[in-house]
Amino acid sequence: MKKKTNSTGDLKPITRRNFLKGTAAGAATLAIPVGTSDAAVWQSFFQQHFLEMNKEEIAEVIKRLEKDYAEKYKTSFNIKATGALPNTLFGYGLDLSRCIGCRRCVYACVRENNQSRDPQIHYITVLEFEKGHKWVSDLEEADKYYYPAEVPEEGHFYMPVQCQQCEDPPCVKVCPTKATWKEPDGIVVIDYNWCIGCRYCMAACPYGARRFNWGEPHIARDEINPETHYLGNRPRYRGVVEKCTFCIQRTRGNPGRYPACVEICPVGARKFGNLLDPKSEIRYLIENKRVFRLKEDLNTSPKFYYFFAT
Amino acid sequence: MRKVNKFFIPLWLGAGILVLAVGNIARCEEDMPRFFVPPPPFSEGIFPCSDCHADMEVNPERRQLEDEHVEISEMFNHASEQRWCLDCHNPDDRDKLRLANGDLVSFEESYNLCGQCHGTIFRDWKAGIHGKRTGEWNGRKQYRLCVHCHNPHSPKFKPIKPLPPPNNPLEIQYRKLSDEEIPRNPLGNIQ
Numbered sequence: 001m002k003k004k005t006n007s008t009g010d011l012k013p014i015t016r017r018n019f020l021k022g023t024a025a026g027a028a029t030l031a032i033p034v035g036t037s038d039a040a041v042w043q044s045f046f047q048q049h050f051l052e053m054n055k056e057e058i059a060e061v062i063k064r065l066e067k068d069y070a071e072k073y074k075t076s077f078n079i080k081a082t083g084a085l086p087n088t089l090f091g092y093g094l095d096l097s098r099c100i101g102c103r104r105c106v107y108a109c110v111r112e113n114n115q116s117r118d119p120q121i122h123y124i125t126v127l128e129f130e131k132g133h134k135w136v137s138d139l140e141e142a143d144k145y146y147y148p149a150e151v152p153e154e155g156h157f158y159m160p161v162q163c164q165q166c167e168d169p170p171c172v173k174v175c176p177t178k179a180t181w182k183e184p185d186g187i188v189v190i191d192y193n194w195c196i197g198c199r200y201c202m203a204a205c206p207y208g209a210r211r212f213n214w215g216e217p218h219i220a221r222d223e224i225n226p227e228t229h230y231l232g233n234r235p236r237y238r239g240v241v242e243k244c245t246f247c248i249q250r251t252r253g254n255p256g257r258y259p260a261c262v263e264i265c266p267v268g269a270r271k272f273g274n275l276l277d278p279k280s281e282i283r284y285l286i287e288n289k290r291v292f293r294l295k296e297d298l299n300t301s302p303k304f305y306y307f308f309a310t
Numbered sequence: 311m312r313k314v315n316k317f318f319i320p321l322w323l324g325a326g327i328l329v330l331a332v333g334n335i336a337r338c339e340e341d342m343p344r345f346f347v348p349p350p351p352f353s354e355g356i357f358p359c360s361d362c363h364a365d366m367e368v369n370p371e372r373r374q375l376e377d378e379h380v381e382i383s384e385m386f387n388h389a390s391e392q393r394w395c396l397d398c399h400n401p402d403d404r405d406k407l408r409l410a411n412g413d414l415v416s417f418e419e420s421y422n423l424c425g426q427c428h429g430t431i432f433r434d435w436k437a438g439i440h441g442k443r444t445g446e447w448n449g450r451k452q453y454r455l456c457v458h459c460h461n462p463h464s465p466k467f468k469p470i471k472p473l474p475p476p477n478n479p480l481e482i483q484y485r486k487l488s489d490e491e492i493p494r495n496p497l498g499n500i501q
Contacts, residue, residue, distance in 0.1 A: 103473040107497035150469035215484040220492040255449025268442035281438040
């Protein structure tokens with residue numbers, strides 16, 4: 001048997017360190033499937049945290065994702081990574097004296113944000129309350145499965161609930177991987193490539209606003225919205241959490257569009273604007289109407305204002 | 311010549327500032343929205359009104375309306391005890407509306423007519439709080455006329471069919487679906 005020797009000819013036993021190194025390298029080689037061992041696999045495995053990447057690195061990630069999505073959904077995607085506008089803090093207003101509970105907002109959101117149709121994911125839940133019953137302090141009495149022939153139903157009123165974009169978001173505090181954070185314009189976002197699906201954030205959210213992809217998301221090809229944002233409506237994966245982002249792909253722009261739920265509302269109950277702009281619609285309603293925020297006692301400071309215009 | 315020019319510089323600057331300031335004041339006063347979704351939602355073939363009314367005699371009597379306006383007679387529910395056609399429609403030029411003070415306004419600016427009684431709503435509408443808005447939150451906003459959502463002869467918002475409720479979480483299950491089997495969005499083409 002040939003003995004292993006070093007350069008000087010002395011016998012060199014395999015050290016524990018070398019053995020482990022070799023084993024690790026071998027295992028790593030085996031872990032890469034032969035058919036797909038291109039650079040993309042490495043890139044996705046070693047992708048940095050979104051906030052730690054520079055512009056070029058983000059562009060590279062986006063190029064990779066666009067290619068992946070194009071293969072998977074047989075459609076070409078445009079993924080933006082537009083940053084927050086300066087001097088902007090987004091706020092939302094919802095007029096409870098107008099809402100008729102028609103659920104147009106729920107499905108306009110689904111259309112815009114590429115939510116999975118099966119298993120079904122909705123960002124907006126419309127709650128129906130009987131007039132005179134407890135409501136803000138006790139949402140348990142609400143019905144979210146109402147389905148009469150016509151709305152509004154006599155003797156009832158409606159309160160849609162979605163992500164309240166808290167200034168002090170409990171969901172962000174509990175995330176063990178920092179996969180969710182608050183952006184400078186106040187939008188709480190999730191990096192679907194960083195989320196490990198532990199669902200701590202769902203437990204922490206007092207508004208039940210976060211949704212989990214229990215299965216591989218399914219969207220029919222003809223219903224895909226290819227205009228996306230990295231932190232918003234790009235297609236999600238099985239096992240990640242998602243939620244409302246105030247349509248970040250629409251609203252972050254100069255000019256930026258209204259969110260999809262605002263535009264669809266047939267009674268004009270939904271308002272959106274910049275809280276830092278004294279002339280904005282949202283500031284007008286906060287200053288002139290009766291306003292409240294949901295579960296204000298929890299000190300989450302939502303930027304979602306329910307109001308009564310009449 | 312040069313000296314004269316230099317002498318006039320402060321004057322020119324002052325004049326410029328004055329012009330800018332006046333322009334700004336004018337813009338501040340202009341609280342009327344600049345963007346609409348034209349045109350007013352007329353029933354097909356109903357406008358211009360003068361096509362039929364030009365040769366007709368004016369009849370201010372409260373009565374059962376006929377021909378083109380049977381529908382209006384049936385639905386009319388807008389302080390109908392106190393009001394009849396010519397309180398808002400102008401008898402002399404049928405293609406215009408008439409304010410309480412006698413001023414005429416076009417159908418494109420009918421909000422001036424509605425705002426006579428609904429002042430607080432009119433104020434909210436101008437501020438962007440009442441009514442549906444589309445477009446850009448920091449740019450071009452599309453307003454709607456009052457009559458795009460409220461039938462002027464029967465303005466109360468009519469009940470509509472809701473879209474389906476969410477699935478019960480108990481129904482969530484893993485299945486592999488082909489493209490045709492994936493449920494479609496019940497919203498369809500509603501804009």
